[in-house]
Amino acid sequence: MWKEQSKCLQEKDRTVSSNLSVTNKELFDRLKSALRKDQKDKEDFIADLLKLENPKEVLLQMDSSDFLVVSKKEAKAYFELWWRVTTEVFPFKRIFKRWHHTKAQTLFLYHVLSLPPDMVQLHRGDTSFLIDRYKDTYEYTPSVKEMALSNYNTEELFSLIGELDVEDGHSILSHGISTVPELICLGLIKSAQKYERLFMDTFSYCLLPSERSRLILRKVFDRKPKLTLLTMEKLHALSFSLDECLVACLECKLLPYIIRELDPLEFSLDLILVAITREIIDLSVILCMQLNDEFVNSFIHHIIFRYGKGSTKGISIGPLTVDIIISTCITLEGLSKGLQKSTNMLLSKLKSALIPEIRTCLVKRVTLKQQASEFLHNVISGRTINSDAIVYMTQISSNKSSYDMELFEHILNEMEVKYNLLDRLSLQEVMAMSMFYGRMIKYEILSSKRTKAAMRKMALFLREDPCSNRFKFALKCLESFGDILEKYPFYAQEYSRMPQVYAANKSLYTFIRGNLSIQELTSKNEIEGSLPFSDLVADALGHIETHPSWQKSFNMLTLSNAQSLAESIRAQSPSEVEMAKYLIAKRMFRETNHLKVYIQFIMEYSETLYLRVREMFFVILRAYAERHAEIDRTDKAPSLRIIGTYLGMLTFTDRVPIISSDFNVKEYLVDSAGKECIYSAVVFVCKYIEECVNSKILGKTSPYVCSILRVLSEIHFLAEGSDLISLEIEICFSKIEIPIEDIYPDISVQEKRLGAKRKASGIANYIELEGVRSMLAHIAVMGLDLAIRDIPYLIVDKIFSICNRTSSEAVKKDFPGRPELAVRAYKNMVCALTVSLACSSTAGPIKASAANNIAHFMRLAGMEDALSNEKISYIVDKNIPICLGIVEYIARERVRGRNQLKNRRACRGSVTTPDTASAWA
Incomplete structure (x- = not known):
């Protein structure tokens, strides 16, 4: 892997004598476990390691496909062990030369480079001739250096990586050092x-839009x-729009260079066209x-090219616009006497290629904005009949020619x-x-977003x-649409209030109210039952095995003795599982004043x-x-409040959050809105949210919490502020110090009630709230x-049926009469x-399906x-490798399930001969 141009083959053979491959798997596993355990382990x-003859070599024997270090914390623990065992500097060059499993090496280096230089001491080791830690000049300013996540400057890193082969060097750079992409960009200029x-x-x-x-x-x-411009x-x-590129160029003041040099030509002219369109420059x-x-001819040639490319295919001519064509022609006509004959011929060629509508604008010397203003003035003053205006707007909104599309936008503006x-007026x-x-609006001439x-x-x-x-x-518009x-x-709900x-x-108000099929949300609809909530808990959890001493022990539980009780x-x-059942059924619902005590015990008892x-x-x-209809009404809200409090406290204590596949809080709330248990569900969610916003990981501004708050806001909106539901939600928002009017209501409950096409309208709502860029990502993920x-x-x-038959035949042939080997071989092969x-x-x-799906959702939204095709x-x-990774997981799960089914069938059979064993294996 490491280049050694000056060494002969015999020298290289001698240097590889000290192998880094794992020779003692048990010791390697123990080392890996020690890096993940507490200080005592x-x-x-270390005590056992120091008893060995050469403990340093044990630490170096980590060349394995099984990764030794997978986090910064483990890398730090590894070097702490290293300095306890030896005073020698870690032999980085030797590691680079002889490590065969490059993925493990890449991951190791990635986390090592994120550690402080004083711990790693890379500059003191066998790569020291490559590194000068005391240089005064860096490839970036001190302020950027302070912001950087890595402690190594680009000169050091690229001196080091420059010694590696291209493929391996690229692997280490992309995995290990791309945490500081801007710094890498500077270092990569030399090796672009x-x-x-x-x-x-x-x-x-x-x-990306950031100061750094x-x-x-x-x-x-x-x-x-x-x-820079070629890469841009x-x-x-590939991915960035011309607008994003232009914004970056403007903030870095690159536009004058682009206009002056025009290199690369087409890209530079496209940027200039966008700048003119956005009225950034005239x-x-x-x-x-x-x-x-030369410039004028290139500019006209580019306009002809863009216009011809768009108009012949009946699509947008962007970044060129009809406005730019008109202003260019009018401006150059005014300068025609000072232009060369070839330029005037090009201008005539451009005008002859234009559609009659644009040529009419040139003759009248009017812009599209002036035409739009005149059209709207005629409609408002009554010179143009309203129905004729609507027919005209329908025609130009459905046409794909750039002239009609731009004129339509100008009229709306x-x-x-x-x-x-x-x-x-x-x-x-x-x-x-x-x-x-x-x-x-009524005839849906406007886009969904504008509507x-x-x-x-x-x-x-x-x-x-x-x-x-x-x-x-507004009232006349409302009557119309x-x-x-x-x-x-x-919006119907909003107008109806x-x-x-x-x-x-x-009559209009009555019509709007009649269109609403949303029933009122109220706590008064809850059905009165007779079953105590404790009986529901007992039925749901089943039989609980308890130890005789548990009751006495938990009676004495306090915050101070929680750890000792957990150990005993x-x-x-x-x-x-039995412990969890006992705590919930026998303790938590009965001792409601001891929430923090039981939370402390749960955390002290184990990590799971x-x-x-x-x-x-x-x-x-x-x-x-x-079974909510069977439960005693007086039991519902208090019991759900306890569950919400505990789940909130157990969800985000720096540990695994609730995964939506296990339980989806938002969906639970939305589903409850269609039942009589809506009030108790709101009580549960409000307590859950109150605890969640106090967590270290999630606060009240996190997307997860906001999505639930939006549903609560919608339910408050539908309950019309005169019910216990509204009061509960208002108290929740007050406790977490968020004004309820600042949370835009969701439409999940209404969509569920109305039976609307949830995916399509959900996407439309997503556009409205999150912006086009996030929306495109959302559509792609769905597709x-x-x-x-x-x-x-x-x-x-x-x-599977094909592979099953193939594997069975192969196993029969290779392992006759040896069922154990046949079973193992069959499972691996199939x-x-x-x-x-x-x-x-x-x-x-x-x-093919993903592309079709994305295009379909784009149309719905x-x-x-x-996005172009x-x-x-x-x-x-770009995402096919991820998709195929999921396919591989699905395939393995299906194979495992089919094998288990075959095993059960075989076990139910009376006698299994070696031959039949190899066949079903």
């Missing part, structure tokens, strides 16, 4: 070709401007900077401007404008003075008892959801997830064959144009 291991893929990966971090990223991007640009162009082709300013025939001028103009806008924004704006206008133009405008409110239950609407138009009971070796306790609570919650679910199960089942065939057979279908394919390609 380490001391015992050698580590091209890694340079691309790390350079992408420099385009921008600082490093500017430094990279100062050294290699052409390489490649990243744009075309006339660019022409002042580059008023030469002009509408936004008119909102601010409503009070200046006459009543007749307000009514004409509201009728036009209301019909656009929701319009409905929110109408809700704001309806809260104003009923005599104002804004209120009249009221028919489609059943598709937007959240406005007394102003009732007072202004009672642990000495009896009871089952953790709290998981068993949580599992038992999940069982009780599921049983309650099924991949469904592709994996739909395909592997069917394929794996078909493949699993390996099924996994390999499943992965190879599903790669193609998953790729109204985002067809957000090429980018969707790129997303799928």
Whole structure:
């Protein structure tokens, strides 16, 4: 692995005499265990290690596929052991030269480099000639150095990695040092070709919007401007948008260089087009900077290329726009006398390629914005009939030509401007404008996102003075698009709570209320039962085995003696499941004032008892959801409050959180909203949330907690603030110090009640709340997830029967009369064959299905144009290894399940001969 150009073969053979391979597996396992245990175990291991003849060599024998170090904590423990055993500096070069399992080596180096230099002392070892820890000059500023996660500067790292072969060096860099991507970017400038893929990966971090990223991007640009823009162009082709690249260029002040050098040409011109479109720079300013025939000709050529590429395929011509074409032609026509003949010929060629509508704009010398303003003025003043205007808007909204798409956007933007001028318009103009806008919403001419924004704006206008133009405008719009409110239950509910609407138009108000099929949420609907909650707990947990001394011991339990009591009971070796059942059934529900005492005992008892306790609570919650009608009403809320408190305290104490596959708190709450047990479910969730926000891991701003708070906000919204449910939720929000009005309500409960297409509307809501970038990731995950679910199960089942027959025949032939060997060989063979065939057979279908799914969800969310087919394919390609990893897991689980079934069938048979054993094995 390490390059040794000056050594002959005999010398190399002699140097490899001291092997690093694991010779004593038992000692290696004990070392691995000691790194993960407490100080006492380490001391015992060191004492035994020092008794050996050469303890240092035992620590060096770690070249194994079984990873010795898998965390920073273990790396630190390893070096603590090393310095206790020997005073010699760790032989890094020897490790690099002779380690054969590169994945283990990579992981080891990754965590070692995150340790303080004084502990590792890399600079004092056999690589010291490569490193100078006392250099005053670094490849980055001191402030960036302080922010860096690693303690090693780029000169040291790249001197070290430069001694490795390309493949191994890339592996170590990508796994071990990419925790500081911006610093790596600086070091990689010298080796950009050698580590091209890694340079691309790390350079992408420099385009992210952060102060540190921008600082490093500017430094990279100062050294290699052409390489910077070439890499940016490649990243744009893969994942980054032109807008993101332009923002990075603007913040680092690279735009003047781009305009001046135009290298790479197409990418630079595209950036310039985007800058003009976003009104960051004016075309006339660019022409002042580059008023030469070469630039103007390149610019016109590029416009012709972009326009031709888009218009011939009937798609967007972005980043070029029709506005840019018009302004370019008008500007250059004004300078035509000063332009060369070839430039004027190019300009004529461009104009001849344009569609008649754009040529008309050039003749009239008007922009699209002016046309949109004129159209809207004609509609509002009554010169254009309202129905004709709606027909025109329908036509241009469905057309894919750039002219129509841009004109449509300009008209909608002009509408936004008119909102601010409503009070200046006459009543007749307000009514004409509201009728036009209301019909656009009704006939779904607007996109889903704009429709929701319009409905929110109408809700704001309806809260104003009923005599104002804004209120009249919103009311007339509401009358126009009221028919489609059943598709937007959240906004229908909001309009139905406005007394102003009732007072202004009672029939409209009645119509809206009639469209709502959401029944009222109230605690008064809870059914009165007679079964005590303790009986439900006993039935759910089943028989409980208890030790005679437990009752006496727990009667004396306090915070101070929790640890000693836990040790004495642990000495009896009871089952953790039985212990959890006993604590819940006999103690927790009876002694409600001793919450912290029992939590302390659970944590002191073992590292896994709290998981068993949580599992038992999940069982009780599921049983309650099924039998809530039988439970005594006075028992429900207090019992659920206890469960919520315990689960909240046991969920995020720096340990394993609740996994949604085990129990989904949000779904439990949503499901309860359709039953009579909604109040007790709210009580449980409120107590759970109160405890969760006090945790070290999750606070009140975490996505997990916020998602549950949004459902609580929705339930509060539906309960109309006049019920115990609302009071419970308000108390919860008050305790965690979050104003309930600051939490945007979810629509999960309403969707469940209305039976809406939950995936489609859920995605639409996700766009509204989280932004397009997160939305695209969400859609991609859904598309991949469904592709994996739909395909592997069917394929794996078909493949298994083939592999089963193949493996059986091979085993019969190779192991006649030797059932034990046959069973083992069969299991290994059938699993390996099924996994390999499943992965190879599903790669193609998953790729096709995932791409189709993503495109389908994009359409449902109204985002067809957000990602091209090429980018969707790129997303799928990047995630195929993860998908196939899941397929492999599914295949192994299915094989294991089928083998267990075969074993049970064989055990039920009367006699099994060696031959039959080898056949079913």
